[in-house]
Amino acid sequence: MPPTRLDAIQVYRWTLALRRAAALFEAQRFADLYFGPEEQLDADRFPGFRPAVLYWVATAERERLTHTLLLSVAGLTLDDLPAVAPAVVRYQADFVEDCRVLWEHLQPTLPFRPALDVAALGEISSLPSDWLARFNAATVLARQQPAAEATWATWCELSLVARAAQSAETIRAALVLAELDARLDLPVLVERIAPAFGQQLTDFFFTQVLKGIADAPRATGERLGRNGVFAEHDLSKTHLQPLQGLLGLVGAWLGGPPLVVETHIRTCSFQTQTQVVLAAEGRDPALGRHLCTLCAAFDQSTLDAVLPRWLAPRSRLHASLGRGADACRFTAEFGVRRS
Numbered sequence: 001m002p003p004t005r006l007d008a009i010q011v012y013r014w015t016l017a018l019r020r021a022a023a024l025f026e027a028q029r030f031a032d033l034y035f036g037p038e039e040q041l042d043a044d045r046f047p048g049f050r051p052a053v054l055y056w057v058a059t060a061e062r063e064r065l066t067h068t069l070l071l072s073v074a075g076l077t078l079d080d081l082p083a084v085a086p087a088v089v090r091y092q093a094d095f096v097e098d099c100r101v102l103w104e105h106l107q108p109t110l111p112f113r114p115a116l117d118v119a120a121l122g123e124i125s126s127l128p129s130d131w132l133a134r135f136n137a138a139t140v141l142a143r144q145q146p147a148a149e150a151t152w153a154t155w156c157e158l159s160l161v162a163r164a165a166q167s168a169e170t171i172r173a174a175l176v177l178a179e180l181d182a183r184l185d186l187p188v189l190v191e192r193i194a195p196a197f198g199q200q201l202t203d204f205f206f207t208q209v210l211k212g213i214a215d216a217p218r219a220t221g222e223r224l225g226r227n228g229v230f231a232e233h234d235l236s237k238t239h240l241q242p243l244q245g246l247l248g249l250v251g252a253w254l255g256g257p258p259l260v261v262e263t264h265i266r267t268c269s270f271q272t273q274t275q276v277v278l279a280a281e282g283r284d285p286a287l288g289r290h291l292c293t294l295c296a297a298f299d300q301s302t303l304d305a306v307l308p309r310w311l312a313p314r315s316r317l318h319a320s321l322g323r324g325a326d327a328c329r330f331t332a333e334f335g336v337r338r339s
Contacts, residue, residue: 002105004098010272011095014163015102017231018110018156020046025111030146034139034155035219040226044234047227049142049155050220053135054209055228056162060127061204063169063270066294067176069193069200074184084175088125091171091277092164096122099160114153116160124164131165134158136214143215170270174277177287190290197294198301206305225306229265237263258314258333265328268321292320292328303332311335 001008001015008015024033024046036048046052071077078084096118103116128134138158141151180186210217229235238261271292275285296317303313314333319325 002101004101005094006098006276007272008098008102010267011269012098012102013232013234013267013269014159015106017046017052018106018159021049021155022110025147025152028147030142034142034146036223036227038223041230044236045230047230048223049159050135050139051224051228052231053155053158053162054220054224055231056159056166057127057131057209058201058205058224058228059232059270060162060166060169062201062294062298063166063173064126065197065201065204066173066291067169069197070176070180070189073189073192074180076180078172078176081176081179084172084179087175087277087281088168088171091273091280092125092168093122095167095171095273096164099164110152110156112149112152114149114156117157121160121164124161125168127165128161131158131162132209132212134161136212139215166269167273170273171277173291174274174288175281177274177290178278178281178283181283181287186287186290190293194293194297198297198299201298202301202305225302232267232269233265234267235263235265237261258312258335261332261334263328263330263332265321265330266326268328271322274322286322286324289320289322292317292322295320295328296330299330299332307334 001012004012006012021033024030032046032048034049036051037045041047047055067078071080099121100116100118107113134154135158138151138154141148141154145151177186180189205221210221213220271288274288274291278285278287296315299315299317300313303315307313311334316331316333318329318331320328322328
């Protein structure tokens with residue numbers, strides 16, 4: 001990888017995603033390329049363009065909610081923090097320049113070589129209002145002409161648009177963290193918004209995104225939930241066979257320990273970009289730990305939304321990159337006996 005301003009391994013895994021997508025294109029595995037594998041991935045693989053783009057969209061909304069909810073509970077708006085907007089432009093320019101360098105490095109390995117519109121990428125400060133219409137149009141191309149250059153170029157562009165929006169919102173959230181920490185009791189604010197954060201992000205996905213997807217929304221949601229995270233993170237997770245899971249749940253119901261699924265996440269672009277911005281602003285990079293509190297709230301909210309209550313799911317965050325660990329370690333427990 002060429003030199004970049006930000007840590008390429010932590011921040012720019014979209015380059016690895018596109019390399020893996022190119023391999024699927026060359027093998028003419030178009031169903032996996034655009035729609036993703038049906039099975040749950042238990043290794044670091046490309047999840048498919050549709051799950052990948054939706055993951056970047058969802059995480060852009062995650063970062064937007066971080067700063068809007070914090071400001072709301074503090075009784076402020078972005079207009080009350082005039083230093084934030086120009087700072088977002090400065091830090092986002094570094095991200096876009098890195099994307100330009102990495103795109104030039106990556107192009108020779110791709111099946112086609114569409115130009116990267118650097119100026120257009122630099123203008124993205126949030127999710128475009130028409131992103132869902134573009135997503136649905138790109139899906140039609142994937143169905144009708146999967147091997148066409150236009151289809152490949154459309155999905156590459158949509159991927160970078162969503163990822164750039166995520167970056168801009170991450171930077172904005174980091175700057176808001178810095179401003180609020182200087183003015184108020186930030187840990188208290190974060191704890192106050194955590195339940196609403198998890199619920200609103202879950203609602204965004206189920207009430208806005210999935211309802212707007214024209215092509216197989218249920219299957220799309222399932223594949224995003226199982227594998228979308230692989231677009232952005234290096235991780236590993238427990239993979240249970242159905243019979244093993246059933247036996248574990250029965251054991252839990254009979255008074256044994258709960259069934260536990262464990263996830264280790266070794267890269268986090270949110271945390272890396274947040275820490276870079278905080279350090280540049282002269283603030284404590286460890287303030288990024290507050291993102292971990294919100295991430296844990298969202299994980300629990302997601303389990304509650306997608307699983308039946310009789311499974312009694314419980315998410316636990318045991319360690320995290322934002323709190324100095326080498327990886328984030330989540331467990332999801334099922335069959336937990338409530339006291």
